[in-house]
Amino acid sequence: MLKIGIVGVGIVGQSVCQILEANKDIITARAGVELVPTIGVVSDINKKRDVSIKLTTNVDEVLDDPTIDIVVELMGGVDKAYEVVKKALKNGKSVVTANKALLAYHRYELQELAGENAFEFEASVAGGIPIISALRDGLSANHIISIWGILNGTCNYMLTKMIKEGVAYEDVLKEAQELGYAEADPTFDVGGYDAAHKLLILASIAYGIDVKPEDILIEGIQNISTEDIYFAKEFGFSIKLLTIAQINKNNEVELRVHPALISTVDMIAKVDGVMNGISVLGDKVGETLYIGPGAGGDATASAVIANLIDIARKGKGSPMLGFKTPLEGGLKLAQKGDIETRYYLRLQVEDKSGVLAKVATILGNQNISIKNMVQKPIDEKRANLLLSTHLCNEKDIKEALLTLQTENLVLSEPAMIRIEE
């Protein structure tokens, strides 16, 4: 028997307890021992919870109890969770967490602290999809060329609604909030931060790279307009909040989260609604694709319990982030300005002759050539120029957009979405 203490008994914590009970037969057969949730730590002891374990508000009742074998950290947040997990590891316990924010900031310190202790975190990325183990174990023979992920179900639900049903951003956000897919303050999801935390975890496993959320490009979906949706549909694109980790031509690691236009022909473009999807391109295996539920109590608990079973089977842990020794030479984070891709631009301009020529000239001066363009009138005086570029450099496009603004050729802030192929 392994005794489990659960710190944070919310939706996921309750699911963990319920599944350990409901599926006890198969879990015990697979683990070889019974996994018994014994005690849960909560902040509000009076709140009703659908579990039969003992509850306490004192986390040390778990951390200092020598009979507790595994601590499951489901409290969320960074600082407090970090203290809890550190103490659990120091007390010799195995730890399982679903906390992506904690790992986004402290994964390397925790790997160091864990040493030979098992420290697992399958639930931290893409909920029920076993992508951590696929990347860390299943694809370990490969140099990873790229990882493209749809890792935020809230954004994917919203973007799917916008593109399939033409619903405007504000309306679909309201709907997502009513359905419980989006928080009252949706910034963490729609701003791309949640996806960025997950991206950093995957990047460490793929590339052994230690960076923080502050170091990488993160853009949200808040400024996507119905014109952008129109352009996407017109030219065979879908719009996804894409998390990208990839090696660029300088052998540096690009890490970025932003909305992207991707061809509807790509398998990953077909990952719709609240689903998550991850496409991994390995230098030897080629592309493998993983799709499934990225959130929800039971799906997340499924991943947490998979880790518990793994610990029961094997005792000691894998190298937490997949590297037993650092990669020789290491890999550097690419500069944000060095991104090279195609771009979609939405420019609000005066609807009069000569404007288009000036815009094209300014773009041309930065070596940016136009691939497709549509002009959509707004009223008698103004129009939106919707255009896509050929491959160019992020620095150049930013420079061109700045020039368009300083020369007063655009009537409002230009919008830009990267096109990924």
Added chain:
Amino acid sequence: MLKIGIVGVGIVGQSVCQILEANKDIITARAGVELVPTIGVVSDINKKRDVSIKLTTNVDEVLDDPTIDIVVELMGGVDKAYEVVKKALKNGKSVVTANKALLAYHRYELQELAGENAFEFEASVAGGIPIISALRDGLSANHIISIWGILNGTCNYMLTKMIKEGVAYEDVLKEAQELGYAEADPTFDVGGYDAAHKLLILASIAYGIDVKPEDILIEGIQNISTEDIYFAKEFGFSIKLLTIAQINKNNEVELRVHPALISTVDMIAKVDGVMNGISVLGDKVGETLYIGPGAGGDATASAVIANLIDIARKGKGSPMLGFKTPLEGGLKLAQKGDIETRYYLRLQVEDKSGVLAKVATILGNQNISIKNMVQKPIDEKRANLLLSTHLCNEKDIKEALLTLQTENLVLSEPAMIRIEE
């Protein structure tokens, strides 16, 4: 350093050697030790191979060498491979195999023999997709409700060509043979046997069930006609060679391989060409989907090396088939006649009044009701009735088809394809 002996240095064996060399930096960092292919066993020593390891025709040079840590079995076939693997395990070596036929027949004996030795086989199912580890480790908290797989790239390539380009079976087979996707004798692939071997491996991990290929329903794609393709397209279906493992309403395990009509809306229907795909439905996690290359030297070697790295990291193995102790009560294999699904039928009949009524009556007598029907004339005297049924029982439909034949209502053997939803 771990020394590796490779038994069978064909396409995959050569890829294993080449990748261990080409990706040595990242493999060593992930494994913590260098993985060194040292000796290869071949049947024809004079055949040119693109590897630099020592070659021998004497397998005992590997099996009896105490300095060899891991034996990689890539010789294929059942009986000889079984002897080699048995001896390797008895001599205390870890074993990695890609041999699905061996596992289809001997996986339980081998699990017994392996004991605490590592015995891994990620490459045996779906090539580069880490589906063994996803199912055994990632989804271990779940009762598996169903596994639907597209596990044979040859068949999927052929069926995709047939449905997308209208190419006839014989022509696409010839083309697949020219491209090297199909063998000169294609029976093992197009007859469904290759997929069945893989299915049995997955079924053991999901259900702990010990059955042999002879025990299960296996039908190939050889009889799929252009009429069937026409019907499929007309009613929104794709045709796939589907491997199914699922729990039926009697809580028994259905295991079957056969062509199936599936809705084009299903994600797995979008797995086209030589790709493999597996949809797993867990009772808690819901559906997760895995897509990637199911064959090819490098993709298969990627899975073999992932196992090598895993062994280097962890030493002792997981429970080979995922169960530390047998599932209480166990699960029984469902009878073939107990399948309940929808069916598509192709019946060649005389084109005269009264025939359709008689056919409908015979079906109705077995409680089979028709959902869709198309009548396509063949010549002035004959027509094909193409129809789909509502949900019914396999025993009933077989009985009805027999009656149609004994009463001479059909002019040739009726064709039947299951519709899976």
